[in-house]
Amino acid sequence: xxxxxxxxxxxxxxxxxxxxxxxxxxxxxxxxxxxxxxxxxxxxxxxxxxxxxxxxxxxxxxxxxxxxxxxxxxxxxxxxxxxxxxxxxxxxx
Amino acid sequence: xxxxxxxxxxxxxxxxxxxxxxxxxxxxxxxxxxxxxxxxxxxxxxxxxxxxxxxxxxxxxxxxxxxxxxxxxxxxxxxxxxxxxxxxxxxxxxxxxxxxxxxxxxxxxxxxxxxxxxxxxxxxxxxxxxxxxxxxxxxxxxxxxxxxxxxxxxxxxxxxxxxxxxxxxxxxxxxxxxxxxxxxxxxxxxxxxxxxxxxxxxxxxxxxxxxxxxxxxxxxxxxxxxxxxxxxxxxxxxxxxxxxxxxxxxxxxxxxxxxxxxxxxxxxxxxxxxxxxxxxxxxxxxxxxxxxxxxxxxxxxxxxxxxxxxxxxxxxxxxxxxxxxxxxxxxxxxxxxxxxxxxxxxxxxxxxxxxxxxxxxxxxxxxxxxxxxxxxxxxxxxxxxxxxxxxxxxxxxxxxxxxxxxxxxxxxxxxxxxxxxxxxxxxxxxxxxxxxxxxxxxxxxxxxxxxxxxxxxxxxxxxxxxxxxxxxxxxxxxxxxxxxxxxxxxxxxxxxxxxxx
Numbered sequence: 001x002x003x004x005x006x007x008x009x010x011x012x013x014x015x016x017x018x019x020x021x022x023x024x025x026x027x028x029x030x031x032x033x034x035x036x037x038x039x040x041x042x043x044x045x046x047x048x049x050x051x052x053x054x055x056x057x058x059x060x061x062x063x064x065x066x067x068x069x070x071x072x073x074x075x076x077x078x079x080x081x082x083x084x085x086x087x088x089x090x091x092x093x
Numbered sequence: 094x095x096x097x098x099x100x101x102x103x104x105x106x107x108x109x110x111x112x113x114x115x116x117x118x119x120x121x122x123x124x125x126x127x128x129x130x131x132x133x134x135x136x137x138x139x140x141x142x143x144x145x146x147x148x149x150x151x152x153x154x155x156x157x158x159x160x161x162x163x164x165x166x167x168x169x170x171x172x173x174x175x176x177x178x179x180x181x182x183x184x185x186x187x188x189x190x191x192x193x194x195x196x197x198x199x200x201x202x203x204x205x206x207x208x209x210x211x212x213x214x215x216x217x218x219x220x221x222x223x224x225x226x227x228x229x230x231x232x233x234x235x236x237x238x239x240x241x242x243x244x245x246x247x248x249x250x251x252x253x254x255x256x257x258x259x260x261x262x263x264x265x266x267x268x269x270x271x272x273x274x275x276x277x278x279x280x281x282x283x284x285x286x287x288x289x290x291x292x293x294x295x296x297x298x299x300x301x302x303x304x305x306x307x308x309x310x311x312x313x314x315x316x317x318x319x320x321x322x323x324x325x326x327x328x329x330x331x332x333x334x335x336x337x338x339x340x341x342x343x344x345x346x347x348x349x350x351x352x353x354x355x356x357x358x359x360x361x362x363x364x365x366x367x368x369x370x371x372x373x374x375x376x377x378x379x380x381x382x383x384x385x386x387x388x389x390x391x392x393x394x395x396x397x398x399x400x401x402x403x404x405x406x407x408x409x410x411x412x413x414x415x416x417x418x419x420x421x422x423x424x425x426x427x428x429x430x431x432x433x434x435x436x437x438x439x440x441x442x443x444x445x446x447x448x449x450x451x452x453x454x455x456x457x458x459x460x461x462x463x464x465x466x467x468x469x470x471x472x473x474x475x476x477x478x479x480x481x482x483x484x485x486x487x488x489x490x491x492x493x494x495x496x497x498x499x500x501x502x503x504x505x506x507x508x509x510x511x512x513x514x515x516x517x518x519x520x521x522x523x524x525x526x527x528x529x530x531x532x533x534x535x536x537x538x539x540x541x542x543x544x545x546x547x548x549x550x551x552x553x554x555x556x557x558x559x560x561x562x563x564x565x566x567x568x569x570x571x572x573x574x575x576x577x578x579x580x581x582x583x584x585x586x587x588x589x590x591x592x593x594x
Contacts, residue, residue, distance in 0.1 A: 011165075033505055056213075
């Protein structure tokens with residue numbers, strides 16, 4: 001099966017099994033608990049106030065790299081493990 | 094980015110700012126002959142976006158918002174306003190569609206916000222925003238109806254017109270409800286509890302929606318009327334000077350003589366007093382003593398259930414008792430542990446509260462008829478909407494002593510492990526709503542409190558002084574009373590930890 005097809009099938013299984021929702025909710029909670037969400041929120045507010053003509057895309061370009069980078073490693077690893085576990089369950093080696 | 098031309102147009106347009114019409118492109122659209130079609134399409138797009146929230150296992154809800162170019166199912170996308178195309182944001186397939194077709198507008202498939210591909214920005218337009226909000230309400234209502242099948246009383250057009258004609262919008266400043274209380278002689282123990290009610294969304298909403306009709310109330314010394322007066326005052330007057338709650342004080346003194354006088358009292362005791370009085374003066378209390386459920390605002394807000402299990406070590410029989418729970422009083426130290434003087438964190442206090450305890454006095458087991466040292470375990474059977482927690486800082490033993498140490502507490506707490514459903518997959522998460530602090534010695538001290546407002550901002554209340562605080566400051570404070578509110582109160586999908594109430 002071509003890569004794109006595999007990817008599509010995996011996404012489908014993720015949603016149908018309810019796992020997408022579970023992982024999303026878990027990840028969301030961890031990001032909030034760790035204070036990451038508030039940090040990024042604050043950074044976004046600061047950047048917006050500094051912009052003369054506030055623009056969404058400009059803001060995203062400004063803060064996305066830093067935001068992604070500042071996600072605590074343990075949260076990244078935790079989410080990746082959950083995804084890996086799911087994949088192990090559905091993909092033939 | 095607005096061009097000079099666009100800026101000039103804005104200035105000429107009856108002096109209205111761009112916030113009114115969003116962007117020149119959407120303004121043009123809504124002024125054109127295509128206005129009605131555009132609005133219809135927008136409504137439909139909103140419905141698609143909001144329905145996804147209620148069907149997150151339903152693959153078809155995802156399919157309908159999948160990017161048509163890269164076929165990615167999970168990425169954020171825009172629904173084209175003018176054709177069935179759906180394009181993703183990240184790989185700019187939405188933007189590519191705009192270049193190809195000239196179609197200018199996309200609707201965010203998750204939040205239903207309008208996006209202009211020319212301005213490359215989300216835009217705010219009053220008309221569209223109203224449609225968005227109303228469609229969300231409609232979708233939620235329909236989803237709820239499907240579950241219960243119960244219809245609410247419809248408000249007639251005449252009723253709505255009557256209200257609108259005779260109502261006056263409160264001034265902007267009043268809508269925050271931010272105001273201090275004048276200290277009328279060591280009354281800070283009262284003002285902190287009152288502030289905790291004013292900024293408690295469940296209690297606030299109930300009073301502001303006419304939960305207690307003080308105009309028709311005939312009770313003498315009615316505390317509900319006094320609280321209602323305070324809510325009316327705080328949410329309709331733009332005044333920022335400290336409010337002197339004279340009526341409340343008089344009523345409180347008349348009801349409980351011990352509150353009279355100028356001595357400092359315990360805020361937790363006052364909380365219990367107010368809760369008790371609001372229950373007694375409520376129009377919606379339980380009709381009988383036997384009734385399990387009381388509809389008064391304080392019970393609806395604070396009442397949970399605590400389960401007490403008594404286990405006989407001989408026959409393993411478990412005697413279960415369930416009692417109403419209005420607040421949790423937690424010990425701050427574990428005297429039976431190796432380090433008995435260590436101050437526990439909130440989670441550790443809760444853990445200790447709900448862990449099995451061997452009782453030292455012997456009891457007769459009715460099941461196996463032997464006398465045993467039984468084990469007792471407390472667990473929360475039903476969690477209330479708002480958890481009221483008292484940290485037992487004041488020890489009234491031989492010498493009255495106050496534990497002044499900092500007790501760490503989180504901004505969010507998962508209460509599941511302390512309930513009877515500790516192994517449940519569903520998590521019962523609570524978020525911090527308010528903190529009452531006590532500074533000073535046991536009898537001569539000062540109370541202040543911090544509450545989170547409807548926008549998620551923290552404010553500090555010190556008698557008549559109200560100041561902006563921060564989550565960091567609040568978490569560092571020496572809490573005496575804590576209020577946690579159930580996390581997903583609104584059904585909105587927003588992941589802000591401080592959901593706008």
